[in-house]
Amino acid sequence: MRALFDVTHPAHVHLFKHAIAELDRGGHDVRVLSREKEVTTDLLDAAGIEHRSLSRKGESPLALAREWLGRELRVLREVRRFDPDVVVSRLNPAAVHAARLTDTPSVVFHDTEPAGWLASSTLPLADVVCTPAGFDERWGGQRRYQGYQELAYLHPSRFDPSPEALRENGVAVDEPYSVVRLVAGDAHHDYGNDALPGEVRSRVVDTLGDLGPVYASVEGDGGAPPGTEPLPVPPERLHDLLRFADCYVGDSNTTAAEAGLLGTPALRYDTFGAGALQNFVELESEYGLVQSTEDGDRLLELVNGVARQPAAAAARWREGRNRLLADKVDVTGYMLDLLELEAER
Structure with missing residues (x-):
């Protein structure tokens, strides 16, 4: 498998880090794109995950808009270069748009109902939208699971407190x-x-x-x-x-x-x-x-x-x-x- 993960927030590191590690141990080809926001890159480094930073969080609405426009182009370029079998993200428009433009299957994890324009500009273009079973909204390609995103890293099979x-x-x-x-x-x-x-x-x-x-x-x-x-x-x-x-x-x-x-x-x-x-x-x-x-x-x-x-x-x-x-x-x-x-x- 060739899997590309776009990780733009500290919570996304926790959500995906064990899957990335399992895929890597299994001999799959994994690429991780990151964003300099709060401690996102620090967490990736601490988890021993190689990553490529494509943008830094904008500090004003205008800077944020410029950042995401530039990120859209950079993610698209990375997807074309890497040619993954699947693109994985958590409600990330750049990842989903790049996957759609390159005809690559995209999987999005989403768990927050009041996501507004971000959801409406992203989820209709995703192939699979993974939500907890009790999630109130309905989207095309939706898959429901018995759990919460936090159980990707806090389930006892993944987390042993020290x-x-x-x-x-x-x-x-x-x-x-x-x-x-x-x-x-x-x-x-x-x-x-x-x-x-x-x-x-x-x-x-x-x-x-x-x-x-x-x-x-x-x-x-x-x-x-x-x-x-x-x-x-x-x-x-x-x-x-x-x-x-x-x-x-x-x-x-x-x-x-x-x-x-x-x-x-x-x-x-x-x-x-x-x-x-x-x-x-x-x-x-x-x-x-x-x-x-x-x-x-x-x-x-x-x-x-x-x-x-x-x-x-x-x-x-x-x-x-x-x-x-x-x-x-x-x-x-x-x-x-x-x-x-x-x-x-």
Whole structure:
């Protein structure tokens, strides 16, 4: 198989890294295109994945438009040179457009319903659109799987958390600590979702601080909230940190899902509105692995509930995780089977 992956966001590295490694070990020819956005290239390097950077994230709307126009041309050139059997991406217009122009099968992974123009300009041109089974939207070529994209890298068959790696970075794994994640809100999938208000953030940090250290991951220029500490681990160890935390709080959808799937109490500030993201409907109502609210006072109640009874909260989340894993698949395994079928078309 000759497979080309276009990786433009840190989350895409996690989604595809195990499939890329499996294909490489199996003697297949894999090419990875990357983008300099946040820690995307750092994560690829840490995973030992060779890649070719084609663009850097534009810092203004005009620069972003110029970047993506240039990227469209560069990706098309790479696809023509490499001549892959399949092009793989996560809702990436440049990859899908290049695949269509070269008559190459394209596989897109997509899990966020409010994607707007990005979805409408990309998915109708894809050959296969892979979504979780509960995904609310319908697209041509859609394949549904029992799982979430995060299970491509957090399923027990793919992820073995390392307490020793945390200890080497100064984390007292056996002592209570929490993780806070605050996003910049400028990604396409963040439009319509407000950031966690500063006053609520301060009260959340004060409450969590009574448990132990509060480690904060913050996008943008606002800086870490008072009372928090910067992440003590490199980006590739974030999931180890989440796995052993006593609580996660934040306005990041992906990190909330990751924490919940790892069995860590996950409390999410969300103003999209009930039912806007079907993954979270299932994670909350079926398994109790994420608790979401758009009300700051309610979020503080949830935080206090975990802080007052951390052992009981941990037991509830472990039970929910066990039930979920009995129902869901290893998404990397599903991905590899699908790519083999598409490459043979």
